[in-house]
Structure formats: C-alpha cells, structure tokens
Amino acid sequence: MHSVSDYYSAIQLRADRWSALRDVTSALTEESSEKRLSTLQKKADDLFQSLALIEPYWAFPGMAAFEHMRRQFAHGNFEDLAFSVGRVTRALSTGAYRRRNIPLERDSLDNEEHDDEAQLSPEARALSKPYFEVLIVDNVGEDQERWLRSNMARMRRPEDQFAYQALVVPSLEDALIAVLFNYNIQAIVVRPGLTLRSKMEQPILHKYLDRAGGSEQFEEMQPEDYGPELCRLIARARPELDAYLITERSVEDIAGHDLGICRRVFYNQEDFLELHLNILRGVQSRFKTPFFTALVEYSKQPTGVFHAMPISRGKSISRSHWIQDMGAFYGPNIFLAETSATSGGLDSLLEPHGPIKRAQELASRAFGSKQTFFATNGTSTCNKIVVQALVSPGDIVLVDRDCHKSHHYGMVLAGAQVVYLDSYPLNEYSMYGAVPLREIKQQLLKLKAAGKLDRVRMLLLTNCTFDGVVYNVERVMEECLAIKPDLIFLWDEAWFAFARFNPTYRQRTAMHAAAELRGRFKTDKHLAAYEKQQAELADADDETLLNTRLIPPPDARVRAYATQSTHKTLTSLRQGSMIHVNDQDFKGEVEQSFHEAYMTHTSTSPNYQIIASLDVGRRQVELEGFEFVQRQVEAAMSMRRSIATHPLLKKYFRVLTAGDMIPEGHRESGVTSYFDAEQGWTDMWDCWQQDEFALDPTRVTLAVGGTGWDGDTFKTEILMDRYGIQINKTSRNTVLFMTNIGTTRSSVAYLIEVLVEIAKGLDDLLDDASRMERLGFDRRVKNLMEDLPPLPDFSRFHDAFRTDQGTSEGDIRSAFFLSYEGDNCDYMELDGSLKQALDSGQEVVSAGFIIPYPPGFPILVPGQVVSSEILAFMRALDVNEIHGYRADLGLRVFTPEALAKHAESNLITAAK
Numbered sequence: 001m002h003s004v005s006d007y008y009s010a011i012q013l014r015a016d017r018w019s020a021l022r023d024v025t026s027a028l029t030e031e032s033s034e035k036r037l038s039t040l041q042k043k044a045d046d047l048f049q050s051l052a053l054i055e056p057y058w059a060f061p062g063m064a065a066f067e068h069m070r071r072q073f074a075h076g077n078f079e080d081l082a083f084s085v086g087r088v089t090r091a092l093s094t095g096a097y098r099r100r101n102i103p104l105e106r107d108s109l110d111n112e113e114h115d116d117e118a119q120l121s122p123e124a125r126a127l128s129k130p131y132f133e134v135l136i137v138d139n140v141g142e143d144q145e146r147w148l149r150s151n152m153a154r155m156r157r158p159e160d161q162f163a164y165q166a167l168v169v170p171s172l173e174d175a176l177i178a179v180l181f182n183y184n185i186q187a188i189v190v191r192p193g194l195t196l197r198s199k200m201e202q203p204i205l206h207k208y209l210d211r212a213g214g215s216e217q218f219e220e221m222q223p224e225d226y227g228p229e230l231c232r233l234i235a236r237a238r239p240e241l242d243a244y245l246i247t248e249r250s251v252e253d254i255a256g257h258d259l260g261i262c263r264r265v266f267y268n269q270e271d272f273l274e275l276h277l278n279i280l281r282g283v284q285s286r287f288k289t290p291f292f293t294a295l296v297e298y299s300k301q302p303t304g305v306f307h308a309m310p311i312s313r314g315k316s317i318s319r320s321h322w323i324q325d326m327g328a329f330y331g332p333n334i335f336l337a338e339t340s341a342t343s344g345g346l347d348s349l350l351e352p353h354g355p356i357k358r359a360q361e362l363a364s365r366a367f368g369s370k371q372t373f374f375a376t377n378g379t380s381t382c383n384k385i386v387v388q389a390l391v392s393p394g395d396i397v398l399v400d401r402d403c404h405k406s407h408h409y410g411m412v413l414a415g416a417q418v419v420y421l422d423s424y425p426l427n428e429y430s431m432y433g434a435v436p437l438r439e440i441k442q443q444l445l446k447l448k449a450a451g452k453l454d455r456v457r458m459l460l461l462t463n464c465t466f467d468g469v470v471y472n473v474e475r476v477m478e479e480c481l482a483i484k485p486d487l488i489f490l491w492d493e494a495w496f497a498f499a500r501f502n503p504t505y506r507q508r509t510a511m512h513a514a515a516e517l518r519g520r521f522k523t524d525k526h527l528a529a530y531e532k533q534q535a536e537l538a539d540a541d542d543e544t545l546l547n548t549r550l551i552p553p554p555d556a557r558v559r560a561y562a563t564q565s566t567h568k569t570l571t572s573l574r575q576g577s578m579i580h581v582n583d584q585d586f587k588g589e590v591e592q593s594f595h596e597a598y599m600t601h602t603s604t605s606p607n608y609q610i611i612a613s614l615d616v617g618r619r620q621v622e623l624e625g626f627e628f629v630q631r632q633v634e635a636a637m638s639m640r641r642s643i644a645t646h647p648l649l650k651k652y653f654r655v656l657t658a659g660d661m662i663p664e665g666h667r668e669s670g671v672t673s674y675f676d677a678e679q680g681w682t683d684m685w686d687c688w689q690q691d692e693f694a695l696d697p698t699r700v701t702l703a704v705g706g707t708g709w710d711g712d713t714f715k716t717e718i719l720m721d722r723y724g725i726q727i728n729k730t731s732r733n734t735v736l737f738m739t740n741i742g743t744t745r746s747s748v749a750y751l752i753e754v755l756v757e758i759a760k761g762l763d764d765l766l767d768d769a770s771r772m773e774r775l776g777f778d779r780r781v782k783n784l785m786e787d788l789p790p791l792p793d794f795s796r797f798h799d800a801f802r803t804d805q806g807t808s809e810g811d812i813r814s815a816f817f818l819s820y821e822g823d824n825c826d827y828m829e830l831d832g833s834l835k836q837a838l839d840s841g842q843e844v845v846s847a848g849f850i851i852p853y854p855p856g857f858p859i860l861v862p863g864q865v866v867s868s869e870i871l872a873f874m875r876a877l878d879v880n881e882i883h884g885y886r887a888d889l890g891l892r893v894f895t896p897e898a899l900a901k902h903a904e905s906n907l908i909t910a911a912k
Contacts, residue, residue: 183627235260501625815863
C-alpha cells in the first residue's frame with residue numbers, strides 16, 4: 001500500500017484508498033488461512049484509519065455509512081462489508097451517486113448495478129440533474145446533525161433544477177479543509193455554533209490549512225468573528241463558491257466585516273425553504289449560459305433564410321447529393337445554430353447588448369476581472385487589440401524578447417519604440433526561462449535617468465511561458481510601479497487560463513495580482529510602509545534600488561491586461577480566447593481606443609459556435625474548474641513520480657525540475673524539485689508564494705538526449721508516428737508533455753508504457769551493438785547533451801533605427817516597412833558572405849523576422865544587428881522550420897545604402 005507521501009492530493013489518495021479497500025475486503029471473504037487473514041485484516045484496518053481522515057469532508061457515502069462499514073469489519077461481517085465497499089467504490093468511480101441513491105445493503109432491491117456514467121448517452125447525461133454538495137458548518141451532536149440534514153432534504157422538490165446533499169462539519173478549520181478536499185461543494189451554510197479548531201490532527205490536514213492562509217492567524221480571532229472570517233477565508237481559497245451566514249449578531253455589528261463570498265445573511269432565524277431557494281439560485285447564477293442558451297433556442301425556431309451563408313440551417317448540405325457525409329459527421333445541430341444574424345434573440349460580438357454582453361459579464365466575474373471581452377480568432381488577435389488600444393507611435397514598450405510573435409507584429413502595427421528584455425538562458429536545454437525582475441528594473445532606471453520615463457507606456461511579459469516558468473506577478477507589478485507609477489502591464493497568459501481555479505496558481509495570475517494591489521494601496525499600512533521606505537532610500541543609487549524590494553506610492557495606478565487562450569487550457573473550440581482587464585483608467589482613457597482596436601481586428605462574421613463554447617467553458621470552470629484543475633495537476637505529478645522512480649526510464653529520460661529550469665538565485669524557497677524518490681512530495685505552495693519564478697508542474701519537460709534522438713525526431717518519428725502521442729513543443733534535447741483538464745490517469749499510464757517500451761528497445765539495441773555502434777550512440781548523446789551552442793541574447797537595433805544612442809529602444813515599425821522596397825534588401829549566405837562580413841567587422845542588419853521552430857520566437861527582428869553569437873546559433877540549428885529564412889538564398893538583410901539613407905532621413909526629421 002502506498003504511503004500518504006506518495007500522493008500529491010487527498011482526492012487521488014481517497015480514490016486509491018477505496019479501491020484498495022475493495023480489493024482487501026473482497027479477499028477477506030475468500031481467505032481461510034489464519035495468517036493470511038490476519039495480514040488482510042491489518043491492511044483493512046490501516047485503510048479504514050486512513051479514510052477516516054478524509055470521509056468527514058464528503059457527503060457520500062457519509063459518516064453514518066462509513067462507521068457502519070467499520071462496525072461490519074469489527075464484527076467480522078466480511079460478506080456484507082465487501083458488498084458495501086464494492087458499491088461505494090463503484091459509485092465513486094462511475095459518478096452514480098450523483099444521479100441516484102446508492103443502497104449499501106445486500107438485500108436492497110436496487111438493480112442498477114451496471115448504471116455506469118461512461119455508458120450513458122450524451123443526451124441522457126444532459127437530461128440528468130447536476131449534483132452538488134452543501135457544506136453546513138456547525139458544532140452539533142448526531143441528533144441535531146440528522147435534523148439539519150433532513151430539514152434540508154425536505155425542501156427539495158421534483159422541479160428543482162439541481163440535486164444536492166448536505167454535509168456537516170463542526171469547525172472553521174474543518175470547513176477550510178472541506179472546500180479544499182471536496183470539489184463537489186458549491187455552497188456553504190455558516191451557522192452560529194461553529195468552533196475554531198479541527199479535531200483532526202494530521203500533517204496532510206495542516207498542509208491544506210496552510211493553503212487557506214495558515215492556522216496561526218486564527219489565534220486572536222474572537223468566537224463571534226468565526227462566521228464572517230470563514231466567509232472571507234473561503235473567498236481566498238475558492239472565490240467561485242456561495243456562502244450563507246446565519247448569525248445572532250445585529251446588522252450593525254456585521255456591516256463592518258468583509259464577508260467575502262457571502263451572498264446573504266440570515267439573522268437569528270432558520271428558514272430552510274428560503275435557504276434552499278437561495279442555494280439553488282446561487283448555483284443557477286453560475287450555471288446559466290446566456291449566449292449558448294440563446295443559440296440553442298434560435299436553432300429550434302423555424303426561419304426563412306434570406307441572408308448570407310447557404311450552410312445556415314444546413315440547407316446547402318441537406319439538398320446536396322455529394323456532401324451528405326459532412327452532415328452525417330457533424331450532425332444537424334451545428335448547422336441549425338449556424339447563422340450570421342444578430343437578431344432573433346442573438347447578439348453582435350462587435351456591439352454586444354444582449355446575451356453576448358451578459359456572457360462576457362459572467363466571464364468577468366469568473367476570472368476576477370473588471371471587464372472581459374471574447375475573441376473568436378485566437379490570442380494572437382487579442383494581443384494586437386490590446387497593444388493597438390494602448391500604444392501610440394513613439395511610445396516606449398518593454399517587451400519580453402522571446403514572447404509570441406504576435407506581440408512583435410503588434411509593436412510594428414503600433415509604431416512602438418521597443419526595448420527588448422532578455423530572459424535567462426538554459427543553454428544545456430536550448431531554451432529560455434523568463435525575464436529577471438532585476439533586468440526590468442534596470443531598464444526602467446536607465447530610461448528614467450535619460451529623462452524618458454514619461455514615454456514608457458507598457459511592460460509586456462509572458463506568464464506562464466510555454467515551458468512553464470511563472471512570474472511572481474504581484475511583485476513585478478509593485479516594483480515596476482514604484483519606478484513608473486502609471487505603467488501598463490500586458491500579461492500574455494495564453495497557456496494559463498486554468499490558473500484562476502486553483503488557489504496555488506491563482507496568486508500568480510494578472511487579475512488576482514491587480515485586485516490585491518488595488519486593495520492594498522488603499523490601506524494605511526501601505527502608506528506607512530511607503531513613507532518609511534522613501535525616507536530610507538533618499539538619494540539611493542541605482543544599485544541600491546536594484547537590490548531593494550520597492551514599494552509603490554499609494555496613488556499608483558493599477559493597469560493590468562491579460563490575454564488568454566481559453567481553447568488551449570479550458571473547454572472551448574479552437575481560437576476561442578478572452579481579454580481580461582483590470583485597469584483603473586479604462587473607462588476614462590482607454591475604452592474608446594479599445595473599441596476601435598477591437599473593431600479593427602475582429603471579424604464582422606464571428607463564429608457563433610466559438611462564442612457559445614466560451615460561454616459554456618466559463619460555466620464549467622465556475623462549477624467544476626477546481627476539481628478539473630486539481631486532477632490535471634495530479635496527472636502531471638503522477639507522471640513525474642513514475643518517471644523519477646522507474647529504474648529503466650531513469651537510464652534514458654529525466655524530468656526537468658524547478659532546479660533545472662530556474663536558477664538558484666530566483667528560488668528563494670530553496671525548493672529544487674516537487675518530487676523526491678526518497679522523501680516523496682514537496683509542497684509547492686512555499687515556492688509559489690515566495691520565489692521570483694515558479695515552475696508550473698502541469699508542464700512536464702522530459703530530457704530525451706540520453707536516447708540519442710534530438711527533440712524534434714523523438715516527437716515526430718517516435719512518439720507521433722509509432723505511438724500516436726501528440727505534443728507540440730520540443731527543444732534540441734527535450735520534449736514537452738502538457739497535461740490539461742481533459743488528461744486522464746489512463747493517458748498518463750499509456751505514456752509511461754510507451755516510454756518503458758522505448759527504453760527497453762534501446763536496451764536491446766545497445767546490448768546487441770558493436771563497439772563502433774556503441775561509440776556512435778555515445779557521440780550522439782554527447783552532442784545532444786553537452787556540445788550545445790549558447791543561446792544568443794538580443795544584440796541591439798542598428799543606429800539607423802534608434803533616435804538616442806544612450807538607451808536601447810528601437811523603431812521596429814520603420815525597419816519592417818523599409819524592407820518592403822526590394823532594392824533596400826539583399827541576401828547573405830550563413831556560411832559564405834554573412835560570415836565573411838561579420839569576420840571583417842561589417843555591421844549586418846536583419847530585414848525581417850527570423851523565427852525557428854523550435855524555439856518559436858524571433859532570434860532576429862527587423863532592424864536588429866546580426867551578432868556572431870546569433871550566426872553561430874543559426875548555423876547550429878537542426879530544425880526543419882525557420883520562418884523568414886530562405887535556405888536557397890540565405891538571410892535577408894538591409895543594404896548599407898538603405899541603412900545610410902534611412903539614417904539620414906531620420907536626422908532630417910529630427911532636425912525639423
């Protein structure tokens with residue numbers, strides 16, 4: 001039996017414990033050997049003790065049933081026990097308890113043993129009532145607990161849209177543990193009798209309490225404050241939930257408290273019907289999908305189509321003799337819902353006033369923004385919308401050099417003066433990390449010294465990176481605002497939309513950080529800290545400022561934007577994306593320009609199916625995002641543990657850890673790995689709270705250089721061609737496996753099986769290899785793992801595209817359009833004329849973007865000087881896809897004459 005340290009989460013622990021108990025109790029019914037029987041009884045007793053820590057926080061099977069099974073075990077009723085445990089385990093694995101009562105007695109008349117959730121048709125599942133659990137927090141005896149549960153049950157009616165079960169825990173600490181253990185909980189009823197401390201004394205429980213803010217803060221709390229404080233603490237852990245506070249205090253006493261997620265306060269009364277109706281109404285507010293519902297209703301209406309789109313209502317397909325297979329493949333509903341109409345109960349994405357507007361408002365609530373906007377053509381377009389709305393020609397923008405190419409093109413369109421920021425390199429794996437905060441502060445201080453801080457408009461960073469490096473968003477924003485109090489932040493969270501729905505991840509999202517800073521800046525404590533630091537830093541030099549955690553002024557403006565590829569990490573059709581905004585100046589300064597930018601880049605014929613999927617995807621994460629993200633993390637952690645502990649896999653593969661991907665100086669917690677084969681799991685909460693950078697565990701970067709195959713070959717020829725495993729990110733010696741909310745434990749098991757088969761094949765190959773073949777294999781491994789070219793930093797913009805040599809910003813727009821004139825450009829071969837020119841000291845300037853895949857970001861941009869390091873890197877590239885580079889002609893560069901002419905033109909313009 002695995003120990004508790006083998007499990008990353010209580011959810012996975014619970015499922016495996018019940019499965020193990022089913023196997024043990026089944027064996028007890030068949031065993032006759034006294035020695036073997038004693039061993040099985042000891043295992044069953046250990047499993048019951050382990051489950052006794054977890055079961056109080058779940059409504060099914062419930063503590064009464066659980067204790068009944070323990071008594072069956074104590075009395076030796078193994079046949080009855082095996083039957084009961086089997087029913088519970090099956091109901092948990094299939095989800096049957098969500099749809100019906102599960103009798104645990106052998107003589108029950110229940111004949112639905114084979115009612116498996118997976119075997120139900122989509123139509124049947126859609127018709128069943130969604131199930132959830134209500135947590136009641138009150139320290140009551142068994143009789144009163146039964147009275148509470150029965151009163152809640154009596155309120156339920158056949159016409160109710162949802163079904164729920166009540167669960168009772170006695171204390172504030174138990175309630176916090178419950179909402180972090182139990183993903184079924186959607187509402188919390190806080191009654192006056194709750195106590196503070198849990199009677200459960202186990203390290204795993206304290207770990208969960210620490211995630212809710214730690215138990216030390218409870219010491220000074222007064223009993224009358226337990227209820228309001230619980231509502232506030234749950235809001236920090238799971239803000240999507242609803243709470244209902246029943247209190248004996250007066251309205252005046254309660255009014256001054258932050259009640260967090262509390263939807264309603266009931267004063268000294270017990271109206272179970274009103275409570276029941278409020279609970280259903282609260283869940284309904286998250287369940288409703290305004291646009292999806294409107295589209296479904298539209299599809300049912302008989303209409304005559306006299307506008308664009310012959311495919312609308314499926315007419316062009318149903319009348320066809322040649323494309324009936326398309327109609328059969330997709331089914332009728334997608335075509336019945338296809339239209340370009342914005343009336344008839346629908347709405348316009350460009351000017352939403354109806355269901356799309358309401359759907360965006362619900363998404364704003366779900367993701368914690370002030371405004372949210374849908375996009376149907378991907379986050380690339382979202383990025384350009386935000387940049388165009390906020391940046392004017394000549395504005396200085398600090399940009400993560402290895403960000404997505406859409407940002408670079410956005411800089412061209414906006415006419416920004418770009419300061420490129422270099423991420424720390426991971427040369428041994430041919431990838432970049434993220435931009436250190438010190439580098440960002442240094443650039444801001446240089447611009448301040450040059451008198452250009454007023455022109456600095458935006459900081460643009462990728463959070464998290466493709467490889468899973470996550471910024472300490474709140475710290476970056478506060479320290480940058482200390483230097484430039486009105487700086488705008490654009491956080492590209494294309495791969496991070498899921499992060500809002502996990503308490504560990506949430507703290508490093510843009511919208512959460514913006515809300516935290518806005519609240520903090522208003523406090524007297526922040527004002528005092530700011531004034532104290534200002535006195536200490538009077539006349540401080542730049543080195544002191546770089547080494548100090550700076551505090552922004554209380555009047556700093558919080559202006560944060562996040563672009564998210566909903567379709568990449570949550571449920572949405574391809575290209576479904578969102579823009580989230582928390583900008584204090586949006587209404588007064590940005591709204592009109594944002595509208596114009598949105599009009600510029602958004603299609604006048606947006607895909608309604610994508611919009612509907614965004615609406616439904618939002619519903620899903622508000623109601624089960626916590627569960628799905630937790631399972632996603634579990635899948636990735638399971639993969640890490642399996643590879644790290646398998647003796648054969650360790651010979652050829654290695655999962656890169658935080659210690660591999662984040663330099664020690666950026667890991668203040670000292671955590672190097674989430675899993676250690678000797679000690680088990682490290683709680684990642686500490687590093688996610690403290691460190692400058694954290695590593696997203698759902699991205700598993702596997703070093704494959706030990707196999708002798710480079711990353712691209714391993715991806716294409718081995719994983720995809722042989723085994724049908726799809727990935728989309730490699731480096732020279734690594735491949736990236738990304739788990740998502742759809743990843744199952746079966747998928748992870750299949751991947752491990754494949755890796756084991758590959759490792760066995762390599763073992764067999766090397767066993768039979770000749771001496772020369774073995775030497776050749778070792779050379780390939782050495783070439784992949786040791787002989788790696790260093791990653792080049794951004795060199796600089798050529799002087800022709802810079803207005804001031806004292807700072808590093810460059811005019812990428814003029815360089816981009818200068819290349820449109822064919823006479824301004826020439827081609828140079830990497831190993832010929834280009835190398836000769838650099839060896840002779842000539843400045844060579846790129847005329848376009850050069851983007852190799854991998855790594856997938858520009859190593860050269862228009863107007864950038866080609867350095868010898870960049871040339872060496874390009875010569876060492878062994879990838880098949882390099883955008884902007886023509887192997888038959890070479891690298892496109894500006895002619896010396898074009899550069900001189902452009903520089904002269906700039907001087908004349910500056911003189912005027």
